[in-house]
């Protein structure tokens with residue numbers, strides 16, 4: 001919770017004993033002192049010098065305040081004149097260091113969120129494009145396992161694969177021999193070379209409609225047992 005405590009400061013600008021003015025309390029002349037103040041406010045976050053000028057009148061003869069409601073037209077006009085003669089500070093706003101820091105932080109957060117949203121939607125667009133029109137050289141980051149014989153499944157982890165060729169209903173992909181550790185899946189970029197791993201023929205239909213890599217049955221039921229696509233890259 002942020003507690004805002006607005007502090008008002010009346011900064012004296014000008015102080016004068018005005019000649020020929022009667023005190024409404026004691027009727028003495030030449031003893032009324034008028035002070036012109038400029039109002040400042042401070043919330044702790046924002047310091048503001050306002051344009052607002054106020055005044056007080058005090059009688060030095062009877063030592064009493066002359067409240068605004070008791071001001072005579074002479075006092076009023078003397079105050080108006082003194083206002084024009086006062087060294088009025090230009091109105092300005094100063095932000096505290098913490099407040100500036102908070103604004104910077106919010107600005108950075110906004111940029112990060114905007115970038116995050118942008119990259120998500122951009123990734124989504126690339127994915128849709130590749131699914132709709134798979135093209136040679138598109139790259140896919142895939143977790144996969146292969147069946148080496150009837151009893152043994154070998155988990156090959158995560159690696160990038162490239163679309164080598166499209167042949168009618170068949171997409172031919174080849175895996176990179178470089179592995180991508182699990183914790184790097186999110187930031188992983190496809191390698192430029194090293195696509196000299198295993199080659200698989202996959203069904204275009206399953207790829208496009210189910211985002212799945214389903215290999216054509218090869219002899220003896222060997223081949224890809226499982227594959228999940230993490231990322232789609234266009235190059």
Ligand SMILES: [Zn+2]
Nearest residue numbers: 023026059062
């Ligand atoms: Zn007086």
